[in-house]
Amino acid sequence: MVQPVKPGGRAAESTSYRAPFLLLCALLFLSTLWALWDEGWGRRPWKATQARFNEVLAQRGLPPVDEGLRQVTIPALDVADRCQSCHLGVDRPGLESDEVPRVLRTHPRRDELLGRHPVERVGCTPCHAGQGLQTKGVGGAAFAHGRDDPYWEQPLRSRPFIESSCVACHASEREVPGAPLFNRGRALFEDRRCSACHSSRYVTTPAPAAPPLDRLREKTSEAFVVAWLRDPVKLRAGTRMPAFWPEAGARREQEPVAIAAFLGSVSEAASAPGSAPPTREEVEAGKALFDAVGCRGCHQLADEAAGPPEAGFGPRLDGIGARATRAWLQAWLKNPRAQFADARMPDLRLSDDEAAALAAFLASQVPAGEQPLEPRWSTPDAALVSQGRQAVLRYGCQACHRIPGLTPAGRPGPDLDDFGDLPPERVEWGEGRPACDFTERECWTLAKLRHPQALRRPGLDLVMPRFDLSDDEALALSVFLLSNRAQPAVPRQVSEASAAIAAGEQVMARHNCAGCHEVAREERRVGDEVQTTVRGGQIRRFYDDDALAPPPLSRAGQKFQLRWLFDFLHQPRRVRPWLSVRMPTFALEDREVEALLRSFAARSGQPFPFEREAPLLAGPGERADATFLLEKMQCARCHAVGAGRDVKPAERAPDLTLAAGRLKPGWMRAWLLDPQALQPGTRMPAYFFLTDDDDPTSWSTPYPNVLGGNATRQVDALVWLTTELGRQAPAHPEGAPR
């Protein structure tokens, strides 16, 4: 028989279990209540915001919206956004006023932005980053859009940095529409040669080459090289060369001297002896040439107000006499590519005298009180030279400059392909974080661009130089840098025409066509007026008359025959006899020329690459009429018509026989009817007038007896005759290259 017993001993002496049991039950109950309280009794913060929204709607007499969590899910973009649970007014027009609480307001530029990026297709976080899923603050704190969560890698972007996200979908576009900061940043990244040291996701073209350092003994003096290395911006404002020694110190005193010694030791010896200082006549001749021949398309002297960016494409030439020797300048002007194979400076086909005159003028451009430069170099000291070589290798000069004996081996700087995902542990603040309202990563990028070498910790040696960036430029470049990250995207397809135009623009930007030529003209009707925006052609401000300036290219696709333009771009010829400004010979590769031609054709809606030939008219009767018109309209007063005409042409217009091979017949027709519409400001007058402004076919002609008084037929006849004359003309020298 088994007897139930109670435990005795120590166990029996213990206190009753009832008390702890009841205590724990109470604690359980209380902590459950606490959990419910912590969760807001089931009332979500966003519900309060939704109630406010319905109040706002009621004030405006609009029906209320349903309450409830709103979520947009787009698996392709990794999007699950609950933003609209609070931001209920974002997609509703009419709530822009300041009286509406900020969270409920309509999205700024709603038609433009949300119209093209509807929330159902794109969500919110692809552009704004942040925690799309979060609807309440971390740890019970107030809602902070994920900025309070230290583990969220992409916190909500600050306002300027929203543009960093655009390129994920708009990667195929040369200029991302609506993202000026990003575009400017990308242009800066390309322009300042960042890709020489850093790779980037969105800049794949190689950096433009910097001047080679293989002939410094000829070009400049050792003292100048040292001064330049120490502070380039002081010696030439707007230079792309950054400052490697931004702070004064022993390094800044010693290393430039060593580097200069090294560069002097590897440079070719000066071939020509020093040249005489320029005389007044030479300088005046040179200045006249400088103003006339087209230098101002790319270069500025100090005496001008700053023009648009195209005017500063080439280095500023004030003070150049103190930077480069006259002999070198002359050799450079005569043939830039012999000095620097990748030079962007084109060949102006200067004669020896012209080059000498210009060189004299430029050599005279020295800061007040200084003398033109003499190429003085000391004998190299072996220890100093070796020090200099080590310094050059350390700073990576050969990534941008060609230095004899040093081959660039890859990019010296870290890859920036994923810079937008910079991990928090890489954010080193060195001596402390400056005040900044943006997120950690954004602030660090800005600080790094402004003072690259300050963000160090003891023992870490940084070699990134400091670039001369204004605050706006630093911000734009930061926006671009932070766009470099892998982001799920739906790439936007660009039409062939847009791609062609963009490729052409890239070529034009590389060679600064816009410095001399108007490259685009847009006319928009605003009410009764027509607003015209013109891009390019800033050199026009130096000429009194549009006809003395380089011609516009905005309708080049409509105007030129492709074959002729192809040949012309490879080897320019003189077409306008009265022009003193000269089209230089650019070293364009075939694919660049093709890109240009394609972009011109795309811009004007012309077929590429095949074109129609000029039509042939039937009947000799029309030939007689055409010849009669040509005589009556006195075209030969201004246009030469081949050789052998007895009227001396005024050389004020191109030779008519060029038109057959150069101009498209459609263009010639439109040109004869209304030249000002095609090329505003042209000296070609109009012979035909619209009798009725609203009827584009009501052309009146001053010769009602010819060809039935039909202006269009007369124009057709003239076009035919011009083409005939061109075909029959003996091989016209077409303006020998001068």
Added chain:
Amino acid sequence: MTATRFLAVLLLLASPLALAEDAVGVVRGTVTLKGTPPKAPEVKLPADLAEKDRAFCTAKPSLVPPFYVTDKAAHLKDVVVWLTGVKGAAGPATPRSLVNADCRFEPHVQAVTVGDELKVVNRDPLLHNTHPVYLGDQSTMFNIALPEQGQEVKKKVKKPGVLKVQCDAGHVWMRAFVHVFDHRFHAVTGADGAFAIADVPPGKYTLNAWHEAAGTQTREVEVTATTPSQSDFSFEVKPVP
């Protein structure tokens, strides 16, 4: 009897109506020149001018008017005077003309209103090409070829500004000015140097005077409905550009 009385009363009652028109004023004045005006500049015909044109134009007197045209009392001709700040309709379009005659433009200076029709005429047996350019932005208003004698082209004036008219057919000495205003409160002085701007609503305005070589002057005027306001300008001879 009653009829006459009735008529008289009617007339009496109507008379205030006759008097109660919109009150308008007149601004008039004279422009004089101080100093000795330089002689007309010598015209150098360009070397590449067609023979026919050279033969025709050299025969013509005074191809280029002097910069300062005055009469014996030093009254200055071809000064454009206008008011700014006046609110009023542009009024009906007036036909204007710009004539190529004797290898020069007639009139040398004129002032037109937006909406006027400018008739460009060629009276010479040469090819003339009339090309007005706005002085402000260097934009071309139009560029017309007139190869036939007697040819006329009408162009409507649309944009206000100061136009300098030139001829590109080799006649580089030809020059004229057309001031385009978007109101009608302007006048050009004649040989007597006098101008009169009528139908001006009362108020305070700025009166401007422009001369091709002597520059621009301004002054404040007050126009009343009853007395015409008199404002004289005096320009000094400036070196010719």
Added chain:
Amino acid sequence: MEPLLHILLKPDNVPIVLMVPLFAGILLHWWRAARRHDRLLVEGGEAAVRRELDGPLPEGTPEPKLHTWPYLLRVELIAALATVVVLLVWSITLDAPLEQLADPTRTPNPSKAPWYFLGLQELLVYFDPWVAGVALPLLIIAGLCLIPYLDVNPAGSGFHSWRGRRFAVSVFLFGFVGLWLGLILVGTFCRGPGWNWFWPWEPWDRARAVELATRDWPALFGVSPGPGASLLGGATVLGWYGLGLVGWRLLRHRPALQRLGGSRYAVVAFLLLTMLAVPVKMALRLGFSVKYVWTTPWFNL
């Protein structure tokens, strides 16, 4: 001190921070119980201990029966309630560190295992991954399973005691507290970026790169890698386990070992020597930068 506070307050480390005082408290409780029971053992033998624990039984009670409920389960109920309350409070106060979607191409540095595996992760410093990740854990589990078969010591059965269970208690404490918990503590507090050694008060320097100049055990004796080194290494390992044989010869006469018997002794010796090899290897690695003792083409120890 700030880095130390940062480690202590990190939500990931809260279990360990709580575990240390908790376990210390339990150890203290056990030690006091063992001391009490040992004193009773000396005074009155096992019966005294039994009386102390169970209380006096009425004489002649045949087959006493104790109801499971409430006498067994009430403690467990209290424990369960307390656990639920603690967990509830913990989950309200400490938010889980939710991070973004894991990106397989980006590894955080340092990448630490959950606290219960930090000991093994630490072992990876000293051993080949196959050994530290597979062989040793298997041996641990196998050893724990085998304890009932290897522990033939009748003393101290059913109550805490030190006398008579010296071997078992010390081996267990060494293995569990010394090695397992110790390694977890090392992994939590003393390892930073790059799995480099950082004292708990040292700030974590992400760019610190420590040179790894390790060599193998035979290299200490001037033997270069090759068949000779393999032989030397193998001889060392065999010699280590040979200490077990030595122990058998020396201690065979003891009653404990006589109880154990030959085969059980072999298993115990093997497991014990393997466990002791861990601190020896650690010392060799930390003190002499020895990477492997025995290198063969198939495995490295």
